[in-house]
Amino acid sequence: MWIADSYAKINLGLHVLERLPTGYHRIETGFCFLDWRDHFEVEQAPEMKLEIDSSGDQDIPTDESNLINKAIAALDRYVGLQHNYLIRVEKRIPAGAGLGGGSSNAALTLRMFNKIEDLGLSDDELIDLSRDLGADVPFFIKGKTGIGHGIGHEIEELDIQPDYPIVTCFPDESSSTPEAYRYCQPNPEPDFDLKKTLTQTELDEWRYELVNDLEQTVFPRIHVAGNLKDQMYEFGALYASMTGSGSAVYGVFEQEFVATEAYKGLLELELPCSLTPAGFTPDYGIYRKG
Numbered sequence: 001m002w003i004a005d006s007y008a009k010i011n012l013g014l015h016v017l018e019r020l021p022t023g024y025h026r027i028e029t030g031f032c033f034l035d036w037r038d039h040f041e042v043e044q045a046p047e048m049k050l051e052i053d054s055s056g057d058q059d060i061p062t063d064e065s066n067l068i069n070k071a072i073a074a075l076d077r078y079v080g081l082q083h084n085y086l087i088r089v090e091k092r093i094p095a096g097a098g099l100g101g102g103s104s105n106a107a108l109t110l111r112m113f114n115k116i117e118d119l120g121l122s123d124d125e126l127i128d129l130s131r132d133l134g135a136d137v138p139f140f141i142k143g144k145t146g147i148g149h150g151i152g153h154e155i156e157e158l159d160i161q162p163d164y165p166i167v168t169c170f171p172d173e174s175s176s177t178p179e180a181y182r183y184c185q186p187n188p189e190p191d192f193d194l195k196k197t198l199t200q201t202e203l204d205e206w207r208y209e210l211v212n213d214l215e216q217t218v219f220p221r222i223h224v225a226g227n228l229k230d231q232m233y234e235f236g237a238l239y240a241s242m243t244g245s246g247s248a249v250y251g252v253f254e255q256e257f258v259a260t261e262a263y264k265g266l267l268e269l270e271l272p273c274s275l276t277p278a279g280f281t282p283d284y285g286i287y288r289k290g
């Protein structure tokens with residue numbers, strides 16, 4: 001049996017620069033990791049099967065619409081897989097949260113089967129294969145923090161994992177990515193340079209410079225998300241934002257004990273949340289068990 005973890009991401013700022021003729025948007029956004037993960041177990045089986053054990057009342061499809069099955073199908077079309085597998089996933093990352101859970105699962109599936117079936121595909125080949133799976137998938141295939149350009153799929157690797165603890169909370173109301181973009185007014189000339197803020201500006205200045213443009217379109221529809229951002233500041237965050245197209249919100253804290261108190265406070269509200277330590281690095285290993 002093979003095991004591995006699929007990590008969530010957050011967006012550190014997100015500028016919507018231009019609406020493209022394809023309906024997609026040219027953006028720039030910082031990508032970093034959270035210690036919030038789904039767990040995969042894969043073993044050979046008589047037929048291909050996906051089983052999802054999801055927490056709470058999440059209803060994740062296990063049919064061909066699941067991004068894990070889409071990734072398998074893309075790989076099978078490209079190289080032809082040798083065997084069938086049972087894929088079991090403990091789903092902990094909330095869906096429709098802006099945490100990239102589906103994209104992360106798709107990327108891990110490509111990376112796992114590349115290893116299990118000894119396919120020898122490069123990251124660039126896997127990224128090429130992932131074209132129709134989602135704009136966020138290349139970031140998860142590379143497994144390195146950085147700035148996403150283009151539609152978010154061109155990654156400029158940069159060490160931007162905050163050296164501070166991060167508390168993230170899902171307000172239990174999913175947000176639609178296409179809707180968040182559709183109603184957004186692109187701005188080709190943002191007030192602040194995202195890369196400069198992420199690499200040269202102190203954390204306590206981020207709240208004045210680092211903007212997620214999609215908050216404008218999501219907060220008016222999902223009030224709890226906006227309230228949660230205010231609450232992060234009340235809990236003592238130095239920076240708080242919605243991640244991606246929402247509706248999850250995170251707070252970056254200067255001190256571990258303040259972050260821990262905020263995390264405990266949010267757990268009392270019975271909302272799904274996570275606490276990521278300062279300078280977190282995900283374990284991207286794919287391990288053989290038994």
Ligand SMILES: C[C@@](CO)(OP(=O)(O)O)[C@H](O)COP(=O)(O)OP(=O)(O)OC[C@H]1O[C@@H](n2ccc(N)nc2=O)[C@H](O)[C@@H]1O
Nearest residue numbers: 023024025098099100134135136151152177178181244245
């Ligand atoms: C907003 C972001 C920020 O990282 O993340 P999430 O909130 O989804 O996690 C991404 O841009 C989402 O990436 P992902 O969820 O992979 O998007 P896709 O499946 O490729 O696209 C879903 C839909 O979102 C819109 N879309 C997506 C990316 C982009 N640059 N412009 C867009 O307009 C399109 O309407 C597209 O049909």
Ligand SMILES: Nc1ncnc2c1ncn2[C@@H]1O[C@H](COP(=O)(O)OP(=O)(O)O)[C@@H](O)[C@H]1O
Nearest residue numbers: 066067068095096097098099100101102103105
């Ligand atoms: N393996 C998967 N995990 C999570 N969501 C999935 C998966 N496959 C398909 N989906 C669908 O993708 C949508 C977006 O999920 P996700 O990628 O987790 O959120 P987001 O784009 O907000 O980060 C959900 O509606 C969900 O039903």
